[in-house]
Amino acid sequence: MIIKSKGFYEEFERKAGRKRTTHYCAGCGHGIIQKLIAEAMADLGIQDDTVFVSPVGCAAFCYYYLDCGNVAxxxxxxxxxxxxxVxxxxxxxxxxxxGDGDLGAIGFNNAFxxxxxxxxFAHFFVNNALYAMTGGQLAPTSLPGQKTTTSPYGRDVVKTGEPLKVCEIFNQLDRPVYIERVSVADTKRIMKARKAIRKALQIQKEGKGYAFVEILSPCPTNMRADSVKAAQFVTDEMEKTFPLGCLRDRSDEExxxxxxxxxRSVDDIVSADYEGDEITDMPDIKERKYKFSGFGGQGILSLGLVLADAASELxxxxxxxxxxxPEQRGGSASCSVVVSGLEIGSPAIDHPDVLVAMNQPSLERFLPTMQSGSVLIYESSVPLEIQVPEGVTVYPFPAADIASDNGVAKAANTALLGCMVELGLLDMPDEDVAAALARSFAAKPKLVDSNKKVFEAARAYARERLV
Amino acid sequence: MRKFIKGNDAVTIGAIYAGCDAYFGYPITPASEIAHTAALYFPPLGKEFLQAECETAAINMMYGAASAGKLSMTASSGPGVSLMQEGMSYLAGAQLPAVVVDVMRTGPGLGNIGPEQGDYNQAVKGGGHGNYRTIVLAPNSVQEMCDLTIKCFELSMRYRNPALLLADAVLGQMMESLTIPKDMLPREDFSSWCVRGDAETRKNLVCSIYLEPDLQEDHNWLLQEKYERMQCETMSESYLCEDADLILTGYGSCSRICRSAVDALRSEGYKVGLFRPVTLYPFPQNELNESVGSKDVLVVELSNGQYRDDVRLHLKACDPRIELANRMGGNLISVEEVKTKAREILEDGQ
Known part of the structure; x- marks a missing residue:
């Protein structure tokens, strides 16, 4: 029977079997380490404020013992x-x-x-140079030549690497406040471990940041050794690879x-942006399907958005x-816009009522899908070499030239919008389209006037040459 | 009040109105915009946003936040959601509320970023280990990307169970009008089980391990009873099914394509209807049977019959005719393809 430790539960109700003894093997370091943590929590008066995260493995059941909030x-x-x-x-x-498999192998990146x-948070890393609960397998921290159940010939560092020195690795990072390696192999070392554990928790109490304590710990069961020999392995062998000491202490710094x-408030962030009225069904508005297509960078997606915005505002x-x-970076870009007075079914379009094509691939891809009664507008510098389906009305339109002639080479999409308005393809008042175009340049007010010029020039061209 | 907005952005708006406290996630196309808007909106609202080092970290950060009684979410797509499956199982086992959004892309493996619905089985049947279920909701519009995100949080809290919003690339990337929610979702009291670092919850334990087989079995039965209780939460839509000779059925973006097909076929004189499940788990079995009866069924999906198998499982009619119209690989099925298949079935039946 053990005497109740400070910070431990009075009785270990969550544990099957005996309620006053831990489940750890004789000579195991876990019980000592958890006692030190429990005692430190109690002495610092932080049990009410603490949440303890248990790992998987032998220490999966820390929550049997530690009297604080527990998560596994x-x-x-x-x-x-x-x-x-946190x-x-x-x-x-x-x-x-x-433990060392938990932190050093499967979860290393999360810890790192x-x-x-x-x-x-306070991060306690128990290093016993093997996997214990699962049956004494090779851990990232196993020593060169160490025999384990998965290194029966001894650890071959050529094939499995050298022991992982987590403290030294973490010491390369800027943000940890405190990094120390201690041991619980004998009384003198336990007293140093006690100090380090208390320091890590004190750092948490003061809200200073991340504290990492690696604790070398004996595992007699999996080392097939008695308690004394297991402890000797820690002091005589492990410490050669994993030297004890404080690698960093910045706990005095702010x-x-x-x-x-x-x-900001929710209203400020979300609601303030929402100005439109509710949508009401308008059975008189016929459904129209628009497909816009061209090279990425030609403003195809924006052109569709201006139309969508105008219709949405209405x-x-x-x-x-x-x-x-990746399609939109350098390759072809396209968008489908459906405008309707009633609820829309598919947002994808099989057969557009209006196709706006700014390059050859767009014509090749979408022109064959057009049905009788639909309208094609295409950039007239692109040769129309594809069979136009019967009943499709075709408008060649020099969008690029109109944009360049009016000083905004990139505004071919704006020219196309003007053309669509003039051809009566948008089924909405002209001023609503113009307003949506202006809104699309809200972030670049300098471009509003020049695009307006392109828009008007395009309308004039369409009026004189196409209508 | 409404705004023209992208489906993925609507998810974040929904999360805000659901009172989500934290976003943990890792970027992936076509779900990344959810992280972008969460990164923009969450910090000024006093909420946490963290770009995790991987999806495994993200789901476990959610486990931590949920343990403390906070609501958290993540959004990803196939490969990322696959990485989260162990965490989903742990959330279910430890009975923690959390919301995962899967904006489906194609698979298996890396696939491409086009729309597909191949994650159906993983989402609905539980991709992780053990006897657990995930609440799964399938939006079909930008409005529902918001509204069903809120519903996910509501159900997740009510049942202390992870909930998954199963969207696809069409819904994530498209824009439509969103009418913003009027009210914030009320928060449930988690004091009885959470661990938030105070005297009241100090006695609590969040875990999913019971070493004694009898206790682990009890825990399993408790979960199964909970899944039974969830069955009252089914949601679905039925469109023109009463007089129909053939019922189309699909979820998510496919239900939109089906609706267009129904309207088009009706205008040609064919009597067809549409049944659309909104909850995929719990599955709206009664509603499906009410809409279908013993009529023929055409299942439309962007996967290899994963949803069709569930329709077959849930239909009570004796030897029903269930046909499949599907595409994969990032290709949307066209309204035309659905119509053609429907006509075939209808004409075959005459």
Whole structure:
């Protein structure tokens, strides 16, 4: 029977079997380490404020013993769980506890990234140079030549690498406040471990940031040794590879402040932006399907958006569906716009009522899909070499030239919009289209007037040559 | 009040009105805009945003935040959601609320970024280990990208279970009008189980492990009872099914394509209707049977019959005729293809 330790539960109700003894093997370091943590929590008066994240493995059951809030997560993810916790309860104290397989192998990146971010939790890393619970397998921390159940001939460093020195790696990072390696192999060392554990928790109490303590710990069961020999392995062998000592202590420094972002309300962020009225069904408005297509960078997606915005402002049902991803970088871009007085079914278009094509691939791809009664407008500098389906009205339009002639070479899309207005393809008042065009340059007010000029010139051309 | 907005952005708006406290995520096309707007809007609202080092980290950060009684979300697409499956299982096992958004792209493997619905089985049947279920909602418009995100949080809180919004690339990338929600979603009290670093919750434990087989079995039964209770939450839509000879059925963007096909076929004189599940788990079995009865069914999906298999599973009619019209690889099925298949079935039946 053990005497109740400070910070431990009175009785271990969550544990099956005996309620006053831990489940750890004789000579195991875990019980000592958890006692030190519990005692430090009690002495610092932080049990109410603390959430402890248990790992997977022998220490999966820390929550049997530690009298504080307890969370148990997946193998390797205690650091990630802690990273989530510190953001959920930033003023509270979070402890993550992991073994060497858990932290050094499967969950290394989560631990490393948490350390790099300087996430504010105490991170205890128990290194016993093997996987214990799963049956004494090779760990990233196993020593060269060490025999384990998965290195029966001894660890071959040529094939499996050298022991992972986590403290030394983390010490390359800027944000950790405190990094120390200790041991619980004998009384003298336990007293130093006690000090380090208390320091890591004190740093949390003061809200200073990330603290990492690696603890070398004996595992007699998997070393097939008695307690004394297992402890000797730690002091005589492990410490050669994993020297004890403090690698960093910046606990006297002020904790840095994060970037100040001015607070805003939901109304301010979301609602203020929403000005349109409710959409009401308008059965008189016939559904029209527009396809815009060209090279990425020709403003095809924006052209569709101006039309969609204008129709949306008028309270019509509108959908805008773009091609996206790598396709739009340098390759072809297209978007489908459906405007309707009633609820829209598919936002994708099989047969456009209006096709605006700015390059050859667009003609090749979409012209064959057009049906009788539909309208094609294409950039007239592109040769029309494809059979036009029967009943399609075709308008060649020099959008690029009109844009250049009016001083905005990039505004061919604006010219096409003017052409569509003049040809009566948009089924809405001209001024609403012009207003949507102006809105599309809200971020670049300098371009409003020049685009207006292009827009008007295009309308004039269409009026004189096409109508 | 409304605005013309992208589907992915509407998810973030929904999350804000649901009272989501934190976003943890890793970028992936075609879901990234959700992270972009969360990064923009969450910090000034006092919410947390963190771009995690990987999807595994993101889902476990959600596990941590949920343990503390906070609402969190992530958004990803196939490859990323696959990486989160272990975490989904843990969230379900530990009974934690959290919302995952899957804006489906194509697969298997890297696939491409076009729309597909190949994640149906993973989402609906549970892609992780163990006897668990995920609440799965399938929006079909920008409005529903917002509204069903809120519903995901509501159900996730009510049942202390992860909820998944199963969208696809069409819904994520398209723009439509969004009418913004009027009210914030009320928050449930998590004090009885969460661990938030105070005296009241100090006694609590969040975990999914029970070493004793009997206790683990009890826990499993408790979860199964919960999944039974969820069955009252089904949602669906039925369109012109009453007098129909053939019922089209599809979810998400396919339901929109089906609707166009129904309207077009009706104008040609064919009597067709549409059944659209909104909840995929719990599956609206009664509603499906009410709409379909013993009529023929044409399932439309962007996958290899994964949804068709569920329709077959849930239909009570004896030996119903269930046909499949589907595309994969990033190709949308066209209204024309659906119409052609429907006509074939209708004419075959005469």
């Amino acid at each position: 997560g997946p193998h390797g993810r205690a650091a990630a769980v802690a990273s989530g916790l 953001r959920a309860i930033p003023d509270k104290i979070v402890i993550a506890y992991q 990234q948490a350390a790099n971010r300087g996430d504010g 904790a840095p402040c994060c970037m100040d972002i001015a607070p 309270g019509r049902h509108v959908s805008w569906f773009p091609s996206y991803g």
